[in-house]
Amino acid sequence: MKYSKYTTSEFVEDPYFRKWVQNPNDASNAFWESFREKHPGKIQEVTNARNLLLAVKNQVESDFSNKSNEDAVFQRIREQAGLEQKTPVRRLASWPAWAAAASVIFLMGWWFLNKQSASQLSYETNLEHAEVALIEKVNNTDQPMVITLEDSSTVFLKPDSKISFAVTFNTSAKREVYLSGEAFFEVTKNPDKPFYVYANELVTRVLGTSFNVRAFKDDKNVTVKVSTGRVSVAVAKAITDAKNAPSSDGVLLLPNQQAVLSRQDIKLVKSLVEEPGSLAGKNRKPLDERFVFEAAPAAEVFKTLEEAYGLHIEFDDALFNNCQFTANLTEESLYNKLDIICKSIEATYQIVDARIIVSGKGCG
Secondary structure (H helix, E strand, O other): OHHHHOOHHHHHHOHHHHHHHHOOOHHHHHHHHHHHHHOHHHHHHHHHHHHHHHHHHOOOOOOOOOHHHHHHHHHHHHHHHOOOOOOOOOOOOOOOHHHHHHHHHHHHHHHHHHHHHHHOOOHHHHHOOOOOOEEEEEEOOOOOEEEEOOOOOEEEEOOOEEEEEEOOOOOOOOEEEEEEEEEEEEOOOOOOOOEEEEEOOEEEEEOOOEEEEEEOOOOOEEEEEEEEOOEEEEEOOOHHHHHHOOOOOOEEEOOOEEEEEEOOOOEEEEEEOOOOOOOOOOOOOOHHHHOEEEEEEHHHHHHHHHHHHOOEEEOOHHHHOOOEEEEEOOOOOHHHHHHHHHHHOOEEEEEEOOEEEEEEOOOO
């Protein structure tokens, strides 16, 4: 689907998207609701584009009374923003004046935001908005520092890193930690008190799980990697936005998944971690038996990997069920396992977002 790769500006200029914003109906509402559910990483772009179009609709209706005025403004904004003029500036067909103005405001505002937003949030600026007295822990050693919080959650603070949290951590309405650097968190489960980690422009929200956050001040990216449980990750251009964001906002991460925020263009990408690890579980076979296959249907092999690593593998069950696979993959990494399996059954795989997609001709 083309929309899965759209930026905010492309949504603003898309006719079907504009029609939905201007004159929504049951069909378009259903389409965009489904799109947001399937592509949570695009929720921010969709929301930004929609809000921009709605915000300027009434404000600028009279500002573009004719085509020449509109074209002149487009040209000035493009020149000021340093945008390459690949095609003549023209009025978009069936695009009302307020929508044209929206694009002008977007070109100016979004360009400025991209130039400025990377330095807006940091550990220090986040602390300025803390509502309670804080304790700061700094790791100036070359070894991880173990910090046990009041709720029994554990923080493994990496070298050259620091965190701050409330003096009254266990009695505060929220469990909040501010991070600069890198830390691994093992969070004690408490459904009544979500656990928040504020790291530059990224806010991570959990109820009880283990995950790693890397957010050094001068790093270009902020990264969250999940080991166990579920983690919600969202982007905040201001710490007040993060503190007030609904719990439904953000990208949901599962074990062996990560979210990487590019601080330059404020783009959040969900993917698999570099080396997915096998998950422990009381209902799973012992490790030395789990990946030993003897004439096993390939579909069963893929399902075993799904369960063992907590991942989603897309494949045609009927197509690959006739393929048989025999091997001991106990000592192999996930990606080596996939390479060996796919080579054996003449299939290929690719990783899209946090999914593994297997394709091939099958085995008749």
